[in-house]
Amino acid sequence: MLRPPASIIIAGTGSYLPEKVVTNDDMARLVETSDEWIRTRTGIRERHFAAEGETTSDMATAAANKAIAAAGIAREEIDLIVVATMTPDMPFPSTACLVQAKVGLGNVTAFDVQAACSGYVYALNIASSMLQSGAYKNALVIGAEKTSPILDFQDRTTCVLFGDGASAAVLSTSAQPGVGILGSIGGADGSNPELLYQPGGGTAIPASVDSIDARQHFLKMNGKEIFKLAVRVMEQASLQILDQHGLTTKDVALFIPHQANMRIIESLAKRMKVPLERFHNNLDRCGNTSAASVGIALDEAFRQGRIQSGDLVLLVAFGAGLTWGASLVKWH
Numbered sequence: 001m002l003r004p005p006a007s008i009i010i011a012g013t014g015s016y017l018p019e020k021v022v023t024n025d026d027m028a029r030l031v032e033t034s035d036e037w038i039r040t041r042t043g044i045r046e047r048h049f050a051a052e053g054e055t056t057s058d059m060a061t062a063a064a065n066k067a068i069a070a071a072g073i074a075r076e077e078i079d080l081i082v083v084a085t086m087t088p089d090m091p092f093p094s095t096a097c098l099v100q101a102k103v104g105l106g107n108v109t110a111f112d113v114q115a116a117c118s119g120y121v122y123a124l125n126i127a128s129s130m131l132q133s134g135a136y137k138n139a140l141v142i143g144a145e146k147t148s149p150i151l152d153f154q155d156r157t158t159c160v161l162f163g164d165g166a167s168a169a170v171l172s173t174s175a176q177p178g179v180g181i182l183g184s185i186g187g188a189d190g191s192n193p194e195l196l197y198q199p200g201g202g203t204a205i206p207a208s209v210d211s212i213d214a215r216q217h218f219l220k221m222n223g224k225e226i227f228k229l230a231v232r233v234m235e236q237a238s239l240q241i242l243d244q245h246g247l248t249t250k251d252v253a254l255f256i257p258h259q260a261n262m263r264i265i266e267s268l269a270k271r272m273k274v275p276l277e278r279f280h281n282n283l284d285r286c287g288n289t290s291a292a293s294v295g296i297a298l299d300e301a302f303r304q305g306r307i308q309s310g311d312l313v314l315l316v317a318f319g320a321g322l323t324w325g326a327s328l329v330k331w332h
């Protein structure tokens with residue numbers, strides 16, 4: 001008989017950023033933009049781009065190895081792997097299967113989650129529910145993204161915003177009650193998919209010479225609309241999950257929001273009346289790494305000593321779909 005554990009903890013985290021740094025001045029050599037515009041409108045100073053031939057699964061593997069080392073468990077103990085990505089190595093098989101082989105895990109359950117920039121939070125929520133069932137003991141949750149190949153370097157409104165990277169967490173069952181992932185919520189509104197999408201390459205517009213000529217394989221976004229929705233849904237998700245647990249923003253030691261635009265994070269902090277210092281951000285160095293973003297920020301915050309045992313941490317994200325999600329974690 002399956003025995004549900006007392007709690008699910010984040011036993012270890014890891015992240016990986018590719019070596020190549022692309023500054024705003026570098027971007028200004030590609031499109032008509034400036035360091036000043038990008039910095040003041042987004043908070044981004046530089047981002048990392050993966051090397052040619054370096055795939056999403058390569059970056060995911062690097063982050064996964066660090067998370068496994070941080071968790072201090074043997075890789076044989078991992079029995080589930082969930083990868084969140086919107087830029088898989090290939091449409092199929094899943095990036096999770098490729099990572100399973102590259103990390104050298106056993107023949108464990110492996111699958112991808114596609115929730116764009118909310119992917120890490122979605123994956124965390126799914127994996128923790130699977131662990132909560134008692135059927136799995138240790139899950140590897142990964143957010144990994146190689147956005148650079150789907151950026152249109154003729155579109156200055158989008159190409160300056162994104163970067164590549166990966167993040168990972170090992171989730172483990174624990175006998176200690178009241179710690180770890182206290183709860184999670186998610187949501188989606190699929191009524192307006194073209195607000196942020198990659199039109200070509202799927203079954204709607206299969207890859208063809210025409211689709212490539214029409215630049216349909218690149219990311220397209222209505223930035224202004226997404227900006228407004230982002231602030232609203234991240235505020236709602238944060239307040240909803242806190243309310244479900246009888247908590248308020250005052251109880252949260254650190255907010256880890258999706259890193260899309262510093263002005264989105266500032267507006268969120270202002271609307272929730274929380275000092276900006278309690279929001280971790282790394283936009284200046286990473287840009288928007290989509291599904292990897294929340295995990296990279298979490299790993300960084302923990303390694304910088306910003307998260308201590310007993311702290312309440314709120315992860316919150318939004319992304320294409322529109323999707324959104326939040327997780328509440330009491331650090332063990």
Ligand code: UT7
Pocket residue numbers: 032033034037038041042117156157158160196221222223224226227230260261288290318319320
């Ligand atoms: O993970 C989710 C993904 N995305 C997001 O969360 C993005 C959400 N949206 C945003 O972050 C912002 O809307 C942007 C950063 C995309 C744009 O900022 P904005 O303050 O909303 O600018 P805007 O779109 O209103 O554009 C203002 C001006 C325009 O020029 P005109 O029409 O006023 O002459 C743009 O053409 O800025 C121009 N512009 C640029 N100028 C220099 C747009 N992009 C650039 C650029 N460099 N890279």
